[in-house]
Amino acid sequence: MGRQPCCEKVGLKKGPWTAEEDKKLISFILTNGQCCWRAVPKLAGLLRCGKSCRLRWTNYLRPDLKRGLLSEYEEQMVIDLHAQLGNRWSKIASHLPGRTDNEIKNHWNTHIKKKLRKMGIDPLTHKPLSTAEEQPKEQKKQVPKVDKSKPPETSSQSTITKAKEEDTSMTSSSFDPMDMTMNNENIDGFCTDEVPLIEPHEILIPGPAAPSTSSSSSSSSSSSSAHSPNFLQQFHYFPADFEWPSDNNTNKTDSNNLSLWDTDDFSGWDLLINDDDSDTKLALDSLSSPLFQCLRMGFDQDSWTYPLL
């Protein structure tokens, strides 16, 4: 009856992930795509349960993640969406490309709540604190899961969520997170800080096309070892005259490094890959590494998954 158990609980590792584990997981996902999390730890050689792997990937390792603080615009988005949706973080996150529910939830609890209180707004009801405090506690509860069609009413007019009558429908509304991604580029203060845990050169991608890299793995989770500049260039993935992005808005120490995380998300790669420059296109078309197969085939920004190879 049923399926096999997800994982043997015995002997599985818990707690913070090491750089070595991250590398294994990234390599595996980039090679095989996201499927069957139960099998991932076994196949990737990890002593973790699939759930842990999934969380680590979705919350921290996904290349399309934005890192760093939320911009004011994003914060406003979160506030507006929270007013409509309550604590449905995944729904809120789905409107903020590159942000995870966990990240938004944390940000809400640590920053936005305080901010709203300071402004005299109750973060639960989104109403002025004086009146909100008169509300019975029960009414302060978030939207019951069973009644998703009736988001809580708010006194404030939301500029964003008006177009999002039904929260669960991303397709029917005129609100388009991809549009937002584009709009963000014009917004002052939009945070593009990327803080990769692992330097890309440390990622091992199995397969004949993947050049062997020196896996100078360190047991410490955040230390990065010295490595040669423009590591991808060594692999002949890019034309020699390809212009490498400068490192203005990252906090990396070595400005010669190119990080896969230098771009906000994969739309940046898409631009690169769809470059009209035929030489570049030709060079990119000849790529055969699993990583670039992923990139060529297009990162699915709707499901936020990589295509299966």
Added chain:
DNA sequence: AATCCCGCCAACCGCATGACT
């Protein structure tokens, strides 16, 4: 310099839901 306190956030836990046998 040592200790304490507090905020942040990655990761875990438990539950709900849907898929599978």
Added chain:
DNA sequence: TAGTCATGCGGTTGGCGGGAT
């Protein structure tokens, strides 16, 4: 159809780092 499992979600926790004393 019932039992079991995979996955996703939201709430909570615990470790770490930085500031205060």
